[in-house]
Structures are given as structure tokens and as C-alpha cells.
Amino acid sequence: MLIDFVGSLATGFGLMGIVLLVNRLILRNRIDRWIYPATVAFGMVAFTIWAEYTWPSRTITAQPQLALASENGEAVFYRPWTFIWPQVTRMTAINLAETRTHPDQPGMVMTQVVFIGRWEPTRGVVVIYDCVNNARADVVEGVAMNADGTLEGAEWFPLDADNPVLRTACAAVEEGNDGRASGA
Structure with missing residues (x-):
């Protein structure tokens, strides 16, 4: 500021x-x-x-390692022009440097989702996306990854096929990210 x-x-x-x-x-x-x-x-x-x-x-x-997934605009009364041109106050991005796939599970992507807010601290969470079944599992305490790339103790949340964060994470792996999305 x-x-x-x-x-x-x-x-x-x-x-x-x-x-x-x-x-x-x-x-x-x-x-x-x-x-x-x-x-x-x-x-x-x-x-x-x-x-x-x-x-x-x-x-x-x-931050070239970030791929923008979505933006959230906001209109407020004390900035009347924001009703015509909403101002972006939050963004969700994928950290390409932390995006990985497992050789035995090519349809799943493990990545860091970064939440960026205007005048707020940046936060990141590790998430695994199932690009085939359109689902998300948060990597939290109690979730373990087996040697074959499957998850134990994960809660899967269904997502729409056009979810912007899911599409960005899956596209990052499909594009190869210059060799960054290799097996973990």
C-alpha cells in the first residue's frame, strides 16, 4: 500500500x-x-x-510460474465506475512449478492452487485433480499417496467439466509445462 x-x-x-x-x-x-x-x-x-x-x-x-485460472470481480458503491467495469479483487492461479503427475496415474494432476487477493496475503493449497472424472481432492492431514499414485483417506469433490481451475491444471499437464509436469 x-x-x-x-x-x-x-x-x-x-x-x-x-x-x-x-x-x-x-x-x-x-x-x-x-x-x-x-x-x-x-x-x-x-x-x-x-x-x-x-x-x-x-x-x-x-510471477511467470503462475497460470491464471480465474478472476473474481467486485462492484462497490463508493467506486461507481466498478458497476460498469468490475474491479478484480481475487484471483486463483496454478503454480506450474509445483504441478506434477504420477507415471501410473496420468489422468491425475497434483498442483498447488494459489489464492491471490488484493491487499490480502497470498495463500496456497495442494490439490489433486482427476482430469478424467472431473473431481478434486485436497491434500490435507490424513491423506497419503501410495507408490502407485492412488490416494488413501482423500475426499473427492465432483467438479463441473468446465471448472476453470480444473481445466487450467489439466491443460498445464497436457502442454507439458516445458518438462515440469513429469512424474513425482
Whole structure:
């Protein structure tokens, strides 16, 4: 948050400096002085809106091991423009560096699902997806993987075939992830 605050201040005062130079050098002081604080305010608001709307792409770009699976937008009354263009506040991604398959169970994918929220700590959970039967099992205490890749003690949850996280995890293995999705 501190970086965004400093960035908005720098944008506001930088824009004011440009307007000041244009007013003094080109326009010969024809614009009233009220333009300077208005320019700072406009620059700060513009930077804040830009930062809020671009953080998902900047976050995923900064972490190339993540494959974006889904985004959740949110509209709030104190940002009326979000009713037209909802703002992404949460994302779900697959950690490609932690995606694996077992040689005896090629239809199953073990991966780390990463939950990223704006102004929230990033969380990750290990999940196994059954790409053939469209199901998910969370790897929690009491779940064990046998030598043949089957699970003991896992609770399987059925998923829709078009579930974005399931599709992203299965596609990551199908594409090969540059050799990362090899047997574990």
C-alpha cells in the first residue's frame, strides 16, 4: 500500500509540474492557480484507478510460474465506475512449478492452487485433480499417496467439466509445462 501511495503522490505532483511548466513557459500564466491542486488530485485519482485495475496482470506477469485460472470481480458503491467495469479483487492461479503427475496415474494432476487477493496475503493449497472424472481432492492431514499414485483417506469433490481451475491444471499437464509436469 505504501508503494501505491507514494506512486499516486509522485504522479500527482509530477503532473502538476508539467502543467506548471506549460502554464509558465507556453501560456505565459494565463491559467488560474486553482489548476495546480486540481491537477495533483486528478493525477492521484488516475494513478489509483490505474493501479487497482492493472494489479492482476502485473501480479501474474511478475510471477511467470503462475497460470491464471480465474478472476473474481467486485462492484462497490463508493467506486461507481466498478458497476460498469468490475474491479478484480481475487484471483486463483496454478503454480506450474509445483504441478506434477504420477507415471501410473496420468489422468491425475497434483498442483498447488494459489489464492491471490488484493491487499490480502497470498495463500496456497495442494490439490489433486482427476482430469478424467472431473473431481478434486485436497491434500490435507490424513491423506497419503501410495507408490502407485492412488490416494488413501482423500475426499473427492465432483467438479463441473468446465471448472476453470480444473481445466487450467489439466491443460498445464497436457502442454507439458516445458518438462515440469513429469512424474513425482
